Every structure is written in C-alpha cells, then in structure tokens.
Amino acid sequence: MIKILQKTQCCGCQACANACPKGCISMQPDEEGFLYPKVDEAACVNCGLCEKVCPILHKPSTYSVLETYAAKHMSNETKLKSSSGGIFTALAEIILKEGGVVFGASFDENWNVVHAYVKNLEDLDKLRRSKYVQSDIGKTYQQAKQFLEQGRAVLFTGTPCQIAGLRNYLGKEYEKLLTAELFCHGVPSPAVWQKFLTQDTQKGKISAIDFRHKHFGWDASFLKISYQDGSSIPQAPHYLLPLLSKGQGFLFRRLYRLRFWISNLYERPACHQCHFKGLDKMANFSMGDLWGVRETYPQQYDVNGLSALLVNTLKAQGLCEKLALEKTPVDLQKVVKYNPYLLTSVKPHPKRKEFFRRYQTENFNSLVRELLKIGPTWMILCRTILSKVAHKLHVVKRK
Numbered sequence: 001m002i003k004i005l006q007k008t009q010c011c012g013c014q015a016c017a018n019a020c021p022k023g024c025i026s027m028q029p030d031e032e033g034f035l036y037p038k039v040d041e042a043a044c045v046n047c048g049l050c051e052k053v054c055p056i057l058h059k060p061s062t063y064s065v066l067e068t069y070a071a072k073h074m075s076n077e078t079k080l081k082s083s084s085g086g087i088f089t090a091l092a093e094i095i096l097k098e099g100g101v102v103f104g105a106s107f108d109e110n111w112n113v114v115h116a117y118v119k120n121l122e123d124l125d126k127l128r129r130s131k132y133v134q135s136d137i138g139k140t141y142q143q144a145k146q147f148l149e150q151g152r153a154v155l156f157t158g159t160p161c162q163i164a165g166l167r168n169y170l171g172k173e174y175e176k177l178l179t180a181e182l183f184c185h186g187v188p189s190p191a192v193w194q195k196f197l198t199q200d201t202q203k204g205k206i207s208a209i210d211f212r213h214k215h216f217g218w219d220a221s222f223l224k225i226s227y228q229d230g231s232s233i234p235q236a237p238h239y240l241l242p243l244l245s246k247g248q249g250f251l252f253r254r255l256y257r258l259r260f261w262i263s264n265l266y267e268r269p270a271c272h273q274c275h276f277k278g279l280d281k282m283a284n285f286s287m288g289d290l291w292g293v294r295e296t297y298p299q300q301y302d303v304n305g306l307s308a309l310l311v312n313t314l315k316a317q318g319l320c321e322k323l324a325l326e327k328t329p330v331d332l333q334k335v336v337k338y339n340p341y342l343l344t345s346v347k348p349h350p351k352r353k354e355f356f357r358r359y360q361t362e363n364f365n366s367l368v369r370e371l372l373k374i375g376p377t378w379m380i381l382c383r384t385i386l387s388k389v390a391h392k393l394h395v396v397k398r399k
C-alpha cells in the first residue's frame with residue numbers, strides 16, 4: 001500500500017490512483033494545496049500495484065537525446081498562440097489528422113489546471129500555452145489506455161514526472177503512443193493559484209488567461225487575464241504597453257507578474273528533489289524555450305517564439321520530417337547552459353515556509369512582493385536600465 005512518508009517522495013503524478021483496481025486511492029490536497037494519495041485501508045486488498053507503478057519508487061527506462069533543434073511552427077499565428085515556438089501544436093496536428101487523441105493541460109470552468117483530451121483541431125487551443133500550476137491528471141491515464149486499446153493514436157503531453165507516471169501505469173510500449181515532455185522548472189501550488197485568482201481578479205468573469213502573453217514578444221512574455229466584457233489586466237504596468245514595441249519588453253521583465261509563478265516560493269516539495277532531471281529522458285520528445293538564443297544563435301532569434309526540441313527516440317526521429325516546423329540543429333550543451341533546470345532541481349526560496357505560513361490570511365500580492373523583495377516600480381526600472389547599460393558596456397569592452 002502506498003504511503004507517503006516524505007513529501008519530497010511524491011510528485012503527484014497519480015499513477016497509483018489510476019492503477020488501483022479497487023479504486024480505493026483518492027488524491028487529497030495537503031495544507032499547501034498539492035495533491036497526495038490517500039488509501040482507503042478498509043477497501044485495500046494489498047495487491048501492491050500502487051507501489052509498482054510509482055515512478056519515484058520504480059523509474060521507467062529512459063531515452064537518450066538523439067537530436068537537438070532550434071524549432072518553431074511554420075505558422076506565425078500558431079507561434080503567437082503558443083508559449084514557446086509551437087512544437088506542441090505541430091505534434092498535435094499530426095496525431096489529430098490521423099484520427100488520434102491529444103492529452104495535455106487545460107483550464108476547467110473554475111480556472112483550475114487539469115489534464116484533459118481533445119479529438120479535433122478546433123478544440124486544440126484549450127491545451128495550448130503553459131499554465132504555471134501543477135495540473136491535476138485525474139483519470140487521464142485510464143482514458144489514454146482505453147484509446148490505445150481501441151487502436152487510436154495518442155499524444156500525451158505533460159511534465160516529465162507525468163509522462164513517467166503514464167508509462168508505468170501503461171506497463172508496456174504502445175506503437176501508437178507518442179509522448180512529449182516539457183522542460184520543467186517545477187510546478188507551483190494549485191491552492192496558491194486559486195488564492196491569487198480569488199483575491200486579485202473578478203474570477204467569475206474571466207474569459208481567458210495567458211501566462212505568457214506575447215505583446216512584447218516571446219522572451220518578454222507576461223501574465224494576462226482577459227474578461228468577458230472585453231477588458232483585460234495585463235499583469236505588467238499598464239502605461240508601459242503603448243511605450244514599447246516588440247523586442248523591447250525584455251527590458252522590463254522584472255516587473256511582470258509571471259515572475260511570481262517562477263519564484264520557487266510555492267513549488268511542490270518533490271520539485272526541489274526532482275527524480276527526472278538530467279539528459280535521460282522520459283518521453284519521445286522534450287520541448288522547452290530556446291533561452292539564450294540571442295547569445296548562442298542570434299540568427300535564429302524570432303520575436304514571436306522559439307523552442308528547443310529534443311528528439312529522444314527512433315519513433316520521434318521518424319516523425320520529425322512530417323512536422324510543420326522550421327528547425328535547425330543546435331548544440332545540446334548550449335541549450336542546457338541557458339536552461340540549467342534541465343539538469344538540476346530548483347532550490348526552494350528561503351522564504352518558502354514563511355510564505356505558506358502567511359498566505360491564507362494575508363494579501364497575496366503584498367506578501368509575494370515583500371518576500372521576493374520586489375521594490376517600487378520606479379526602482380526596478382532604474383535598476384534594470386542600469387544593468388542593461390552595464391551589460392552593453394561589458395560586451396563592447398570584450399569586443
């Protein structure tokens with residue numbers, strides 16, 4: 001019977017709950033809002049399947065990176081609708097066109113992040129774009145298995161631990177299964193997300209949420225919340241929007257609220273000791289942002305979005321040419337250099353415990369600004385401009 005003795009030993013993938021033949025494992029939120037398995041001991045028959053499928057106890061076989069690309073979707077419109085370069089859409093298009101099913105993270109009616117599937121291109125937008133919150137896998141492993149058993153092609157996307165959980169749950173290779181994992185920094189708490197939404201927005205009237213809005217371009221994206229009446233809250237200082245054009249927004253990155261969601265203040269404990277870091281991959285494809293491209297491959301830079309794509313299996317290699325992607329081979333080491341969390345777990349913020357002690361009763365924004373030491377806007381602007389000037393002078397001196 002699965003027992004979580006240490007929080008760092010459960011990534012919340014839900015393979016155990018999906019596998020339990022008696023359905024006696026439910027996922028319950030802890031005080032930080034992360035889901036953990038809870039076994040109904042009276043109904044448990046001690047079959048041991050929950051432990052067998054746990055990817056932390058039994059890591060699935062891994063794949064090695066065969067090819068590495070700078071890649072982006074051929075359609076500009078798709079790039080703008082995606083968080084990075086639109087690799088996910090290119091993969092999904094192939095599967096949907098052959099009558100398959102695509103799984104990924106979407107929002108439910110209360111803006112919780114949940115895994116779901118789509119069967120046609122018209123619905124694909126639900127799964128597009130990064131949601132910086134741990135997604136609830138629900139019963140999607142069981143659903144994926146049903147489709148595979150019916151002979152349908154399935155693309156399953158998610159974090160590396162979710163792909164590992166799926167593969168353990170399935171227990172065998174399926175010819176028609178394609179997997180794609182994100183480069184994953186770590187997943188923030190669903191309860192903190194709900195606290196932010198309840199306190200900071202008119203939640204009932206939200207029509208769209210984009211964690212990575214590309215008004216200023218891909219590498220300066222910010223959290224934007226749109227409302228049914230047509231208004232929106234760009235989570236960046238409003239007066240900056242008309243002042244800047246695409247490609248200039250990076251100057252003000254430190255002001256954007258996206259920062260809150262990648263601050264390590266409220267990530268899942270297991271993300272700080274992640275079992276899936278490194279270049280041994282869980283999925284056929286790995287996809288992330290090609291950070292550092294202005295330094296490493298400046299000619300590849302695309303203000304509308306650019307991805308790093310790792311091709312990890314022969315199956316993935318076989319598909320590569322069919323994808324609607326523009327791609328150029330790049331050096332894996334250069335990708336890793338600017339995406340260090342591919343190899344190492346993020347460290348918890350020193351104020352993480354304090355955050356969780358105070359977040360239920362205090363104003364979310366003030367608390368985060370205090371703990372992250374985010375000063376007044378004018379000070380951040382001055383500091384950012386000064387550091388940019390210093391960087392430019394340094395580059396000129398080196399030349």
Ligand SMILES: Cc1cc2nc3c(=O)[nH]c(=O)nc-3n(C[C@H](O)[C@H](O)[C@H](O)COP(=O)(O)OP(=O)(O)OC[C@H]3O[C@@H](n4cnc5c(N)ncnc54)[C@H](O)[C@@H]3O)c2cc1C
Nearest residue numbers: 082083084085086087088104105128129131157185288289
């Ligand atoms: C929590 C999180 C952390 C990340 N950390 C990094 C990082 O450190 N470095 C980096 O380069 N890239 C990171 N990414 C990946 C990056 O943001 C893009 O998601 C990725 O490059 C795919 O972009 P795309 O343009 O191809 O497709 P898009 O259409 O933008 O992405 C959609 C894909 O993301 C998946 N997805 C979205 N939200 C979630 C979620 N909460 N849980 C599981 N799957 C989700 C969808 O299922 C779909 O497969 C992270 C993404 C998430 C969600």
